[in-house]
Amino acid sequence: xxxxxxxxxxxxxxxxxxxxxxxxxxxxxxxxxxxxxxxxxxxxxxxxxxxxxxxxxxxxxxxxxxxxxxxxxxxxxxxxxxxxxxxxxxxxxxxxxxxxxxxxxxxxxxxxxxxxxxxxxxxxxxxxxxxxxxxxxxxxxxxxxxxxxxxxxxxxxxxxxxxxxxxxxxxxxxxxxxxxxxxxxxxxxxxxxxxxxxxxxxxxxxxxxxxxxxxxxxxxxxxxxxxxxxxxxxxxxxxxxxxxxxxxxxxxxxxxxxxxxxxxxxxxxxxxxxxxxxxxxxxxxxxxxxxxxxxxxxxxxxxxxxxxxxxxxxxxxxxxxxxxxxxxxxxxxxxxxxxxxxxxxxxxxxxxxxxxxxxxxx
Numbered sequence: 001x002x003x004x005x006x007x008x009x010x011x012x013x014x015x016x017x018x019x020x021x022x023x024x025x026x027x028x029x030x031x032x033x034x035x036x037x038x039x040x041x042x043x044x045x046x047x048x049x050x051x052x053x054x055x056x057x058x059x060x061x062x063x064x065x066x067x068x069x070x071x072x073x074x075x076x077x078x079x080x081x082x083x084x085x086x087x088x089x090x091x092x093x094x095x096x097x098x099x100x101x102x103x104x105x106x107x108x109x110x111x112x113x114x115x116x117x118x119x120x121x122x123x124x125x126x127x128x129x130x131x132x133x134x135x136x137x138x139x140x141x142x143x144x145x146x147x148x149x150x151x152x153x154x155x156x157x158x159x160x161x162x163x164x165x166x167x168x169x170x171x172x173x174x175x176x177x178x179x180x181x182x183x184x185x186x187x188x189x190x191x192x193x194x195x196x197x198x199x200x201x202x203x204x205x206x207x208x209x210x211x212x213x214x215x216x217x218x219x220x221x222x223x224x225x226x227x228x229x230x231x232x233x234x235x236x237x238x239x240x241x242x243x244x245x246x247x248x249x250x251x252x253x254x255x256x257x258x259x260x261x262x263x264x265x266x267x268x269x270x271x272x273x274x275x276x277x278x279x280x281x282x283x284x285x286x287x288x289x290x291x292x293x294x295x296x297x298x299x300x301x302x303x304x305x306x307x308x309x310x311x312x313x314x315x316x317x318x319x320x321x322x323x324x325x326x327x328x329x330x331x332x333x334x335x336x337x338x339x340x341x342x343x344x345x346x347x348x349x350x351x352x353x354x355x356x357x358x359x360x361x362x
Contacts, residue, residue, distance in 0.1 A: 009353045009356075009357070011357070012024035012025050012026075012027075012354075012357050013025045013027075014191065014193075015191075015192050015193060015194070015359065016032070016191075016192065016211040017190075017192035017196075017209025017210055017211065017214065018035075018209065018210070018211070018235065018237060018252060018254055019037075019208055019209060019231070019235065019254055019256075020198055020209070020328075020331075020360060020361040020362075021254065021327070021333055021358065021359075021360060021361075022192055022193075022194060022196075022358060022359035022360070022361065023252070023358065024354055024357040024358060024359075026241055026350075026354055027350065028241045028242060028243055028248075028347075028350075029241070029242040030239055030240065030241050030242065031063065031239065031240045031242070032061065032063070032211050032237070032238075032239050033063050033238045033239060033240055034060075034061060034062050034063065034236075034237065034238050035059070035060065035061035035159075035210055035211060035235075035236070035237040035238075036058065036059070036060045036061075036235065036236050036237075037058070037059040037060075037208075037210060037231065037235045038056060038057075038058050038231065038232045038234075038235070039056065039057040039058070039059070039217060039229045039230065039231060039232065040053070040055075040056055040229070040230055040231075040232035041055040041056065041057060041176065041179075041228070041229050042220075042227075042228040042229075042230075043055060043169070043173040043175055043176045043179075043227070044173070044175075044227065052166075052169045052172070052173045052176075054165070054166055054169070055163070055164070055165040055166075055169065055176060056163070056164045056165075056232065057161065057162070057163050057180075057183070057229065058160070058161075058162045058164070059159065059160070059161055059162075059210060059213075059215075060159070060160045060162070061153075061157070061158075061159045061160075061210065061211065061212065061237075062157070062158060062159075062160070063156060063157050064156045064157070064158070065156070066156065067113070067155040067156055068114075068155070068156060068158060069105075069113055069114040069152075069155075070095075070114045070115060070116065070117035070150035070151075070152050070158060071095070071114075071117055073117075073150055073158055073160070074093055074117055074119040074148065074150060077119065077121075077146075077148065078090065078093075078119075078121065080127070081121065081123045081127075081146075085124065086123040086124045086125065087123065087124050087143075088121060088122075088123045089121060089122045089123070090120075090121045091120040091121055091122065091145075092118065092119070092120045093117075093118065093119045093120070094117070094118055095115040095116065095117050095118075096115065096116040096117060096118055096149075097116075098115055098116060099116075101187070101188035101189060102116045102151055102187070102188065102189060103189070104116065104152065105152040105153070105154060105155055107155070113152075113155055114152035114155065114158070115152070116149070116150065116151055116152065117148075117149075117150040118147075118148065118149060118150075119146075119147075119148040119150070120145065120146070120147045120148070121145075121146055122143060122144065122145045122146075122167060123143070123144060123146070124141075124142070124143055124144075125142060125144065126142075126144035126146055126164045142166055143166065143167045143168075144164055144165060144166055144167065145163075145164075145165055145166075145167050145170065146162060146163065146164050146165075147162070147163040147165075147180075148160060148161070148162050148163075149161040149162075149184065149187075151187075151212075151213065153212050159210070159212055159213060161183075161184075161187065163180060175227065179218050179227075179229075182202070182205070182216060182218075183215055183216060183217065186200075186201065186205075186207075186214075186215050186216040187213060187214075187215040188213065188214060188215070189212060189213060190209065190212075190213055190214035192209045192214070192361075194359050194361075196209065196214075196361060197361070198361050198362070200216045200219075201216060202216075204218055204219045204220075204227060205217065205218055205219065206219055209361075211237070217229035230256065230257055231254065231255075231256040231257060232257075234253050234254060234255045234256075235253070235254040235256075236251070236252065236253050236254075237251070237252045238250070238251050238252075239251075239252075241347075243343060243346070243347060245340070245342055245343040245346050245347075246339060246340055246343040247339065247343075248337065248338070248339040248343060248344065248347065249336075249337070249338045249339065250335065250336070250337050251335065251336040251337075251338075252333070252334070252335055252336075253333075253334040253335075253336075254331070254332075254333055254334075255331070255332040255333075255334065256330065256331050256332075257330060258330040258331075258332075259329070259330050260326060260329070260330060261329060262326045262327070262328065262329060265326035265332065266306070266307070266309065266325060266326050269309045269310075269324045269325065269326065269332075270300065270309040273298055273299070273300075273309045273310050273311050273324075274298055276296065276311060277296040277297065277298045277311050295313070295314040295315075296311050296312070296313055296314075297311060297312040297314070298310075298311055299311055299312055299321060299323065301323075301352050301355055301356070302352075302355060302356040303323075303325050303327075303333075303355050303356070303358055304327065304356075304358040304359055304360050305360075306325055306327060307325070308323045308324065308325040308333075308335070308355060309323065309324060309325065310322045310323035310324055310335075314341065317340065318338055318339065318340060318341070319338065319339065319340070319341050319344045320336065320337070320338040321335070321336065321337040321338070321344075321351075322334075322335075322336055323335045323336075323337075323355075327360055328360070335355075337351065
């Protein structure tokens with residue numbers, strides 16, 4: 001289908017951030033269900049070939065079905081790792097004084113429920129709280145130190161900043177510690193706006209945005225050099241839009257670290273989407289004449305000052321939109337929008353208008 005002509009629409013009530021992408025707040029009630037930003041840290045020693053690449057900083061945002069305090073979440077991490085095989089060693093755990101940047105969460109009686117909280121321990125291997133392969137650091141032959149900063153948003157929502165690093169590198173690559181201290185010093189509750197800046201407060205730093213917080217990360221001193229924090233593989237986020245016709249699930253993925261040029265990559269994304277819509281149903285039928293084939297429709301529409309490309313896949317119970325756009329050199333933004341057919345149809349034009357309201361920080 002051609003790019004729809006969109007009538008002028010009022011500006012969104014606000015934005016939430018995903019690195020340098022401003023996501024407009026929809027006109028519908030919304031819940032940000034989860035986020036994960038896996039930042040790979042490259043630290044260099046004295047020699048050019050003396051580089052550490054195993055340090056990760058995970059910024060995760062999670063909603064809980066019942067109230068969850070930061071000390072209780074810390075206890076869950078301790079329980080996960082405190083088995084004999086891990087040779088668990090608790091180094092520190094304590095609440096942190098609240099501040100305007102990171103306030104504590106109070107209960108319904110006005111008493112302290114969930115303060116900012118610190119936790120540090122060492123263990124053999126460093127798996128995540130759940131069996132998430134993205135958060136898995138090796139086997140029990142390696143010893144890791146994990147440092148946590150729990151950041152309460154509400155009684156049922158906590159953001160976690162988690163560092164995973166092999167113990168041996170704390171002495172071999174000391175530059176990471178002041179980098180992490182700078183990250184914590186610049187971490188704050190923040191709402192992204194079109195006037196926000198990516199500029200850091202000191203050389204070789206820039207600001208990074210999530211839905212609730214912003215912070216500064218380090219940039220490479222030279223091309224592919226050390227002193228670098230970058231998105232590892234991809235960042236992900238899931239939202240739920242609550243409509244009278246039912247929920248719409250909106251998933252985001254930000255892929256970074258490649259070297260493609262914007263126009264060439266968008267031409268490829270458009271061709272891939274058109275080719276899939278044209279050819280996939282026939283391929284499926286040729287392999288199995290009795291197979292159920294979803295209905296595919298090509299999609300393209302405005303996204304910020306660009307065009308985003310993809311397709312709609314319709315089955316009886318659900319319609320899924322898959323959309324992709326290269327928005328900067330080496331950076332790609334992907335969306336997945338899914339809902340029952342009647343729900344998506346009722347809000348189709350509002351979704352097109354919403355996509356056009358995205359903004360990119362330069």
